[in-house]
Amino acid sequence: MNSYTEENYLKAIYSLIDKGENVVSTNSLATKINTKAASVTDMLKKLSDKKFINYQKYQGVTLTVLGEQLALMVIRKHRLWEMFLVEKLDFKWDEVHDVAEQLEHIHSDKLIDQLDKFLNFPKTDPHGDPIPDAKGKLKVKKSIALSKLKKNDTCIMIGVADHSSSFLQFLDSSGITLGVEIKIKKIIEFDASIQITLNKQLPVFLSHKVAKSILVQPLL
Amino acid sequence: MNSYTEENYLKAIYSLIDKGENVVSTNSLATKINTKAASVTDMLKKLSDKKFINYQKYQGVTLTVLGEQLALMVIRKHRLWEMFLVEKLDFKWDEVHDVAEQLEHIHSDKLIDQLDKFLNFPKTDPHGDPIPDAKGKLKVKKSIALSKLKKNDTCIMIGVADHSSSFLQFLDSSGITLGVEIKIKKIIEFDASIQITLNKQLPVFLSHKVAKSILVQPLL
DNA sequence: ATTATATTTTAGGCTTACCTAAAAATAAAT
DNA sequence: ATTTATTTTTAGGTAAGCCTAAAATATAAT
Numbered sequence: 001m002n003s004y005t006e007e008n009y010l011k012a013i014y015s016l017i018d019k020g021e022n023v024v025s026t027n028s029l030a031t032k033i034n035t036k037a038a039s040v041t042d043m044l045k046k047l048s049d050k051k052f053i054n055y056q057k058y059q060g061v062t063l064t065v066l067g068e069q070l071a072l073m074v075i076r077k078h079r080l081w082e083m084f085l086v087e088k089l090d091f092k093w094d095e096v097h098d099v100a101e102q103l104e105h106i107h108s109d110k111l112i113d114q115l116d117k118f119l120n121f122p123k124t125d126p127h128g129d130p131i132p133d134a135k136g137k138l139k140v141k142k143s144i145a146l147s148k149l150k151k152n153d154t155c156i157m158i159g160v161a162d163h164s165s166s167f168l169q170f171l172d173s174s175g176i177t178l179g180v181e182i183k184i185k186k187i188i189e190f191d192a193s194i195q196i197t198l199n200k201q202l203p204v205f206l207s208h209k210v211a212k213s214i215l216v217q218p219l220l
Numbered sequence: 221m222n223s224y225t226e227e228n229y230l231k232a233i234y235s236l237i238d239k240g241e242n243v244v245s246t247n248s249l250a251t252k253i254n255t256k257a258a259s260v261t262d263m264l265k266k267l268s269d270k271k272f273i274n275y276q277k278y279q280g281v282t283l284t285v286l287g288e289q290l291a292l293m294v295i296r297k298h299r300l301w302e303m304f305l306v307e308k309l310d311f312k313w314d315e316v317h318d319v320a321e322q323l324e325h326i327h328s329d330k331l332i333d334q335l336d337k338f339l340n341f342p343k344t345d346p347h348g349d350p351i352p353d354a355k356g357k358l359k360v361k362k363s364i365a366l367s368k369l370k371k372n373d374t375c376i377m378i379g380v381a382d383h384s385s386s387f388l389q390f391l392d393s394s395g396i397t398l399g400v401e402i403k404i405k406k407i408i409e410f411d412a413s414i415q416i417t418l419n420k421q422l423p424v425f426l427s428h429k430v431a432k433s434i435l436v437q438p439l440l
Numbered sequence: 441a442t443t444a445t446a447t448t449t450t451a452g453g454c455t456t457a458c459c460t461a462a463a464a465a466t467a468a469a470t
Numbered sequence: 471a472t473t474t475a476t477t478t479t480t481a482g483g484t485a486a487g488c489c490t491a492a493a494a495t496a497t498a499a500t
Contacts, residue, residue, distance in 0.1 A: 005487065026448055039488050041449055046486090058448060058495060089334035099328045106326075108319045114309035225457065246478055259458050261479055266456090278465060278478060442500085449494070456486090464479070470472085 002050075004105045007074050008033065009043050010052060011104075013063055014071035023060035072136040078104035079125035079132075080115050086126040087119060093126040094168035127168075128159030128178050128215065146182065147192065147211035149218065154183040159215035167213060174204050182216060222270075224325045227294050228253065229263050230272060231324075233283055234291035243280035292356040298324035299345035299352075300335050306346040307339060313346040314388035347388075348379030348398050348435065366402065367412065367431035369438065374403045379435035387433060394424050402436060 002010075012032045016024045026044070030037045048055040052067035063071060081103040085091035091099075113134060116122075123139070124130050132138040143158050157180050160167065171177070175198050185203065186195040192208035206214075222230075232252045236244045246264070250257045268275040272287035283291060301323040305311035311319075333354060336342075343359070344350050352358040363378050377400050380387065391397070395418050405423065406415040412428035426434075 003486080027446090035487085036489065037448060038450080038490080042487070085331070089331065089338055091330070091334070095330070099326065099331050102326045102328070103323075106319065106322045108322070110311070110315070111305070111309065111319050114311070118309055223456080247476095255457085256459065257478060258460080258480085262457070443498100444500090445496100445498070447494100447496070449492100451492080452490090454487105454489070457484105459484070460482090462479105462481080464477100466475105466477070468473100468475070470474090 001107065002070065005043070006047060006050075006052070007070070007105055009040075009047060010063065010067055010071040011074045011078075013053065013061060014068065014075065017062065023062055025060045029061075069136050072132045072138060074104050076132040076134075076136070077106070077112055079129060080112060080119065080122070082125045082127075083119050083122050083131070084115060092168075092172070094165035094172070096126060097163065097165075124159075124178075126178075127163060128157075141217070143215040143217055145212050146196075146206075146214040146216050147194070147208055149184050149216070151184050151187055154181060154219045155216035156181055156219065157214060158217050160213055161215055162213040167210075170210070171214075174206075175202055176204070176214065181219070182214075221327065222290065225263070226267060226270075226272070227290070227325055229260075229267060230283065230287055230291040231294050231298075233273065233281060234288065234295065237282065243282055245280045249281075289356050292352045292358060294324050296352040296354075296356070297326070297332055299349060300332060300339065300342070302345045302347075303339050303342050303351070304335060312388075312392070314385035314392070316346060317383065317385075344379075344398075346398075347383060348377075361437065363435040363437055365432050366404075366416075366426075366434040366436050367414070367428055369404050369436070371404050371407055374401060374439045375436035376400070376439065377402055377434060378437050380433055381435055382433035387430075390430070391434075394426075395422055396424070396434065401439070402434075 009029070012029055013024050016028055016032060021028065026037050026040045029044075030040045033040070044053065044055050044061055047053045047067070048061075051064055052070060053061045053063055055061045078100045081100045082096040085096045085099060086093060116134065122131055124141075128141075130138050130140055141158060145161065146155070146157075149155060157176060157178055159178070160171070176182075180198045181200065183197045183200065184194055185197055188194065192211075194206050194208075194211055195203060196206060197203050229249070232249055233244050236248055236252060241248065246257050246260045249264075250260045253260070264273065264275050264281055267273045267287070268281075271284055272290060273281045273283055275281045298320045301320045302316040305316045305319060306313060336354065342351055344361075348361075350358050350360055361378060365381065366375070366377075369375060377396060377398055379398070380391070396402075400418045401420065403417045403420065404414055405417055408414070412431075414426050414428075414431055415423060416426060417423050
């Protein structure tokens with residue numbers, strides 16, 4: 001059995017690779033996990049012994065097939081629990097993270113498969129992130145940042161690139177939720193801020209910083 | 221915050237006191253928790269420092285009000301999760317224990333209160349054991365062992381004194397579930413085994429050992 | 441190419457929760 | 471009342487996962 005801590009390292013490595021690093025450095029892991037580089041090195045040796053990562057001194061790490069599979073199972077659990085919290089226990093999307101961080105480490109195949117079924121096999125979590133299936137297969141919907149669109153483009157909001165509660169709360173208060181149709185009405189060249197409408201109605205102004213963290217699927 | 225391990229010690233002490241010990245000995249705790257007496261002594265010092273237990277060397281322990289409160293919260297979580305597993309995820313009553321042992325240590329007040337609400341504030345868990353409320357108040361239904369009844373007595377099955385899967389599975393296969401009406405048809409003096417009917421119909425034979433572990437509420 | 445800077449690893453320590461073996465205290469038996 | 475047996479505690483050690491400080495390696499800058 002793998003410890004709570006090992007699972008968190010695997011998940012962190014997965015996430016850093018997912019965010020674009022082709023090899024994960026000791027330091028970026030240390031930052032991500034909130035520990036010191038020396039502690040990371042200790043753990044990397046252990047994970048390497050267990051064949052969860054490819055690791056050579058000073059060269060950074062990648063996940064082995066086995067390690068990736070484990071990471072995906074933790075992510076599956078995390079996202080299913082988030083879905084449970086929002087759908088069944090009335091949590092808001094900015095409140096689920098900390099609890100899901102704990103729940104993702106509960107060990108029981110039956111538990112997670114039944115939970116999946118109970119939730120009706122959701123494809124994504126409350127933030128629009130895809131949920132790996134029982135075999136660890138993950139269907140990534142392709143999306144682009146809202147900030148990349150041109151004037152008069154329309155799109156559907158399908159996810160976020162920033163999961164902080166403050167950002168999520170801001171989106172809530174602006175009426176920007178998964179599934180709304182967004183149309184770009186105006187782009188201010190000066191600061192790249194934009195003016196949009198939600199569902200062909202409500203006009204909203206967004207800074208470039210915000211627009212970069214809203215993921216959408218263009219229409220047509 | 222209290223560790224997983226501390227919570228398990230408190231729960232174990234509570235349970236041993238509940239089962240009749242007015243003071244819990246180091247050895248009985250060691251047996252219960254599956255560790256060695258020396259390890260227990262270590263932990264007792266820590267729990268005592270934290271004011272969770274009353275402890276004097278060689279004199280055994282009891283819970284302080286604070287310690288009992290914490291124990292009750294863990295028990296509340298355990299039993300609510302068991303209820304969730306059975307009611308929502310189709311677990312059987314003999315399958316829930318191990319998973320609930322993990323889930324009971326998730327820290328989140330909102331989580332547990334919402335879960336309670338989601339389950340409609342259940343009074344008992346799937347084995348008939350009472351669930352402490354949000355304040356830690358516990359309503360104990362008084363019950364007696366089926367083995368104490370006389371011929372022709374009738375009663376309602378409301379709990380078990382043995383939580384092992386093998387016993388629970390046996391009850392299942394015999395049709396003995398929470399809420400069935402049991403009538404004592406015959407008591408065999410020789411070995412104290414009994415013959416009963418379930419819901420005025422199905423006749424069943426039970427050994428004394430089994431009858432001792434079935435908790436009931438006499439009718440009239 | 442060498443020096444300076446940044447990153448990573450090693451070395452040695454700490455805490456939690458466990459262990460065994462030996463000592464101390466309590467309880468039981470004569 | 472002593473001796474014997476049992477229980478409990480102390481003493482000293484281990485593994486996991488963290489730490490700081492120093493050494494080794496890699497990267498960047500002249």
